[in-house]
Amino acid sequence: MTTSETVSFGYEEIPAEEKQARVGAVFSSVAKKYDIMNDAMSGGMHRLWKDRFVRRVKPRAGESILDMAGGTGDIAFRMAPSGADITVSDINQDMLDVGMERAEKRGISGLSWSCQNAEELSFDDRTFDAYTIAFGIRNVTHIDKALAEAFRVLKRGGRFYCLEFSTTEWPGFAQAYDVYSHKLVPQIGKAIAGDADSYRYLIESIRRFPKMREFEGMIRTAGFRHTKVEPIMGGLVAIHSGWKV
Template sequence: MTDTPTSPPTASFGYEEIPAEEKIARVGAVFSGVAKKYDIMNDAMSGGMHRLWKDRFVRRVKPRGGERILDMAGGTGDIAFRMADSGAEITVSDINQDMLDVGLERAVKRGIDDFVWSCQNAEELSFADRSFDAYTIAFGIRNVTHIDRALAEAYRVLKHGGRFFCLEFSTTEWPGFKDVYDAYSHRMVPRIGKAIAGDEDSYRYLVESIRRFPPMPAFEAMIREAGFTQTRVEPIMGGLVAIHSGWKI
């Protein structure tokens, strides 16, 4: 009796299925290519709405003086800068050094010199167990290869009583708006990416990655499976974007 050969594990890269081991490099190339135009593109794609979503997200986090906060996939610093005046000790981490370099450059221009900038893979953090009071990740978790591993690492590095917050795109449940948004994102976002960042393919991937991300109830279940309790989902614009949260008790 011969063993049946097993296929290597795969992961989604937009609508494409690729070997899981290739995803980190493929996603890395996307963000390295768009790093310098990333924040401009966020304004163009969302009509500036991403700023309001991030403001709301940080209000939910409620950073406090003396806390240690890990902002994962924090790249260009958008979330960290919003927490800068709280007195919290903030570590900004991202798997992509090009994104971190842009964030560090922006921090220097703002006169912010007390952040820790650390290149990290969300699935294999180098931080010790129970290192942080809060873990934030905004528009980043859908790009990791194994979401369950990233959630497990978030749980591991949080102290008991620590809180987890994730801001991510989802699927809007507003009738009519969903169809309009789908048409806009698939047809217009890659064109905007080409016009502003000179990169149509990367923004096509980003749109497709949103479509492949689990719906809100499924992602909330994954957060619970990682060990978090008192999980909550706060839809924005009918679920176009959602704030997910949970506690390590």
């Protein structure tokens, strides 16, 4: 008798083949309120984290960048003034639709939008100079496959940057944040987006994500070299990077 592979969906263990659809339902539910909720949950600090992230990426005119899980466009909009050729990809078309609508309202043109599964990208080998993913990799079913695909589509000398929640190591703050995230965030989600369950999942998914050094090891296993972790707020959020050499 064979047992189906299971993966985490928040604190729940589910068959691996179910996760993509369930995560998709979460993001379809929250797409239109996603950016408002980011402000509410982080007190606007996600904007500073994303600014810092893009400064580390250093997008340049003429290079090709894949912004995976780019959904509503926050990272791409910050990189657009550089003149880089940016492809915004997300597995969820509802998120991309919100991003394209936001880009039109802001008068941001020249971005490419592509519905893609991070674990099975349709792009050719060695297509991009940089690969970015912000607050998205913890939602894929198989993180190792997504990292392998990132490595594959990068050119030799290409760079990988990931912004993701982690586990803060600041004494006291970790406990306070734990209470806030588990008790208050779902209620904020219910009040603003009419959806407590989706935000309960998003918080639980943060708790199940590998710790900073463990995730750095996964990035190295995928083939990246010169890996680095930059903790923010003691590791509440971290910028991970690596190079394809």
